[in-house]
Amino acid sequence: MTKAAPRRGPAGPEPRGAAARSDAPGTPDPATTDPPPPPGPDRAAVPDPPPAGLGRVRPGRPLAIATAALVVAVAVGVSVGPADLSLTTVAEALLVRLPWHPALSVPPIDVAIVWQIRLPRVILGALVGAMLAGGGAAYQGVFRNPLADPYLLGVAAGAGLGATLIIVGGGSTGLLPAAAFTGAAGAVAITYALGSGTGRGGDLAGIGGSTASIVLAGVAVAALLTAIQEYLQQQHTQELQQIYTWILGSLSLASWSDIALILPYIVVAAGLLLAHRRLLDVLRVGEAEAGGLGVNVARLRLTVVAAATLGTAAAVAVTGLIGFIGIIVPHTIRLTSGASYRIVLPVSMVGGAAFLVLADVAARTVQAPAEVPLTVITATIGAPFFLFVLRSRRTRRDLS
Amino acid sequence: MISLENVRVRYGMAVALDDVTERAADGEWLCVIGPNGAGKTTLLQAVARQVRHDGRIEVCGQPTAGMSRRKLARLVAYVPQRPQLPPDMTVGDYVLLGRTPHIGYLRVETDADRQISAELIDRLALSALAGRELRTLSGGELQRLVLARALAQQAPVLVLDEPTSALDLGRRVDALELVDAARQERSLTVLSAVHDLTLAGQFADRLLLLDGGRVAASGPPPDVLRDDVLRPHFGPGVEVLTTGRGDRAVISRRPPRGAAPPRPPG
Numbered sequence: 001m002t003k004a005a006p007r008r009g010p011a012g013p014e015p016r017g018a019a020a021r022s023d024a025p026g027t028p029d030p031a032t033t034d035p036p037p038p039p040g041p042d043r044a045a046v047p048d049p050p051p052a053g054l055g056r057v058r059p060g061r062p063l064a065i066a067t068a069a070l071v072v073a074v075a076v077g078v079s080v081g082p083a084d085l086s087l088t089t090v091a092e093a094l095l096v097r098l099p100w101h102p103a104l105s106v107p108p109i110d111v112a113i114v115w116q117i118r119l120p121r122v123i124l125g126a127l128v129g130a131m132l133a134g135g136g137a138a139y140q141g142v143f144r145n146p147l148a149d150p151y152l153l154g155v156a157a158g159a160g161l162g163a164t165l166i167i168v169g170g171g172s173t174g175l176l177p178a179a180a181f182t183g184a185a186g187a188v189a190i191t192y193a194l195g196s197g198t199g200r201g202g203d204l205a206g207i208g209g210s211t212a213s214i215v216l217a218g219v220a221v222a223a224l225l226t227a228i229q230e231y232l233q234q235q236h237t238q239e240l241q242q243i244y245t246w247i248l249g250s251l252s253l254a255s256w257s258d259i260a261l262i263l264p265y266i267v268v269a270a271g272l273l274l275a276h277r278r279l280l281d282v283l284r285v286g287e288a289e290a291g292g293l294g295v296n297v298a299r300l301r302l303t304v305v306a307a308a309t310l311g312t313a314a315a316v317a318v319t320g321l322i323g324f325i326g327i328i329v330p331h332t333i334r335l336t337s338g339a340s341y342r343i344v345l346p347v348s349m350v351g352g353a354a355f356l357v358l359a360d361v362a363a364r365t366v367q368a369p370a371e372v373p374l375t376v377i378t379a380t381i382g383a384p385f386f387l388f389v390l391r392s393r394r395t396r397r398d399l400s
Numbered sequence: 401m402i403s404l405e406n407v408r409v410r411y412g413m414a415v416a417l418d419d420v421t422e423r424a425a426d427g428e429w430l431c432v433i434g435p436n437g438a439g440k441t442t443l444l445q446a447v448a449r450q451v452r453h454d455g456r457i458e459v460c461g462q463p464t465a466g467m468s469r470r471k472l473a474r475l476v477a478y479v480p481q482r483p484q485l486p487p488d489m490t491v492g493d494y495v496l497l498g499r500t501p502h503i504g505y506l507r508v509e510t511d512a513d514r515q516i517s518a519e520l521i522d523r524l525a526l527s528a529l530a531g532r533e534l535r536t537l538s539g540g541e542l543q544r545l546v547l548a549r550a551l552a553q554q555a556p557v558l559v560l561d562e563p564t565s566a567l568d569l570g571r572r573v574d575a576l577e578l579v580d581a582a583r584q585e586r587s588l589t590v591l592s593a594v595h596d597l598t599l600a601g602q603f604a605d606r607l608l609l610l611d612g613g614r615v616a617a618s619g620p621p622p623d624v625l626r627d628d629v630l631r632p633h634f635g636p637g638v639e640v641l642t643t644g645r646g647d648r649a650v651i652s653r654r655p656p657r658g659a660a661p662p663r664p665p666g
Contacts, residue, residue: 057493275506281493282500286484292448293553294473294501339488 133352136326
């Protein structure tokens with residue numbers, strides 16, 4: 001014991017220095033980068049050219065936390081519901097459908113509740129939450145606008161109009177997703193075509209129109225489509241309830257077929273957005289400088305907007321317009337974990353999934369057996385939580 | 401090597417650059433000087449293709465028109481007058497951005513990119529700051545940082561718009577010395593706009609004096625930094641003093657008391 005101590009002594013500083021170095025690199029993790037180390041001692045402590053700060057930006061810890069939250073959310077989502085099933089029953093009902101399950105005797109009705117009602121609802125919520133949060137993060141990156149959300153370019157207005165047309169036209173509800181999707185994607189296509197053709201000229205940093213003009217075109221297109229939708233809605237007051245229920249978003253009709261319908265869009269969209277995470281980081285220095293660094297900004301923007309739009313349109317097509325997630329989830333990640341899109345994009349997706357699953361649990365329990373619209377829940381839980389994060393972070397920043 | 405032939409830039413009706421023809425040879429430092437609004441920034445932007453221009457611009461013997469952004473970024477590293485510095489980005493990540501033109505679309509940085517960036521961070525004495533967020537850096541540190549990012553592009557041509565604007569007197573020389581050292585190490589061609597005529601004269605191989613978008617004079621510093629060349633463009637108070645060591649210092653004197661009031665601008 002006493003012999004070991006002196007032997008360790010001289011070796012001590014080595015590993016400690018190495019640990020400090022591997023900790024510091026670029027992990028924009030609140031614990032290490034903020035507050036910044038005092039300049040003097042820091043300078044002395046790092047003598048040589050270790051590629052400090054050049055570590056890969058990896059979302060490790062925040063992603064682990066978000067994943068844990070998602071696991072908890074899914075567990076809660078599957079366990080909670082109007083049918084009073086015990087946790088054991090839920091677990092057994094889950095297991096019984098799996099291959100090589102142990103011999104269990106679960107009432108078929110309980111199995112059906114878990115597998116046909118709760119599980120699709122939880123999975124659909126997770127997919128839609130991931131898409132809305134990831135789409136919001138991507139829009140904020142590509143438009144370099146903190147207020148951007150996935151509905152910025154008219155997705156919501158277009159989807160709302162498409163759905164309203166089907167409802168007031170007496171079409172089958174089976175057509176709702178297709179109509180909403182077409183409306184959403186069409187609205188963004190119109191916005192993009194109108195907005196990107198104007199503004200500052202073509203070759204300017206390879207930008208092709210300014211983002212501001214695209215955003216403004218989105219405002220105009222959304223206003224126009226919303227006006228038409230509201231007119232139709234006002235002319236058909238007998239369908240008002242149905243239209244409103246759709247617009248405010250709900251997972252109550254979730255089914256495996258909904259999941260199968262939107263899964264390809266969401267997988268492709270999320271994959272494309274994640275693939276652009278480094279380029280979205282380059283865009284943080286502005287479009288002109290990103291162009292100077294060799295990025296084809298017009299192509300980048302079009303690809304990201306197209307991916308985010310397809311995914312978002314698919315999501316809202318089956319669940320209606322769930323608001324707020326696309327803004328607060330990415331900003332919460334930014335404020336707590338770092339602003340690099342290599343962190344913000346993946347962690348927003350996982351965190352958004354967890355958030356929407358939990359919000360849906362609240363939506364179906366707080367006023368059971370009735371359901372509260374999801375947007376009401378996402379805003380009432382989300383806003384105070386977000387304000388809390390914002391305040392606590394601001395205070396720390398101001399002090400540092 | 402940079403060559404401009406009859407380059408013209410218009411912003412709507414206003415002509416910002418009018419028929420400029422100029423060359424900078426390999427390894428040469430060409431400094432663009434001139435009063436405010438002379439077209440210095442526009443000239444640099446035209447070379448970096450940040451503005452649309454008429455006429456022909458060649459870099460390393462290749463016309464920039466129609467060149468892909470990526471290829472251009474491998475030939476020209478451009479630092480604007482006020483680079484955008486995301487406050488929550490780290491120093492290391494910012495320098496790595498300079499590797500963008502060498503990284504394939506949808507790919508991520510390799511260890512070689514990291515190595516190159518790390519060497520530049522070390523070379524520009526930023527190692528101690530590598531993990532810091534940009535918000536915590538001083539003006540001088542930011543200037544070195546931006547230069548490090550530009551050098552990470554490993555382009556043979558460096559285009560710098562006012563690389564010393566935010567710095568105090570001593571730091572200005574330091575910053576330009578760093579540029580000069582990099583130029584000699586890597587035999588870079590440097591095109592820069594510099595407001596401070598004294599500094600421009602000390603560092604540049606040749607000066608290009610612009611006024612109203614046109615070339616007013618060009619040549620080695622002793623030919624351009626002369627009272628009779630500068631006064632028509634900078635005002636009658638400008639005076640070139642030669643120091644004991646042969647440096648040319650350009651100062652601007654107040655008109656003597658009781659003299660006619662200065663001519664109104666324009």
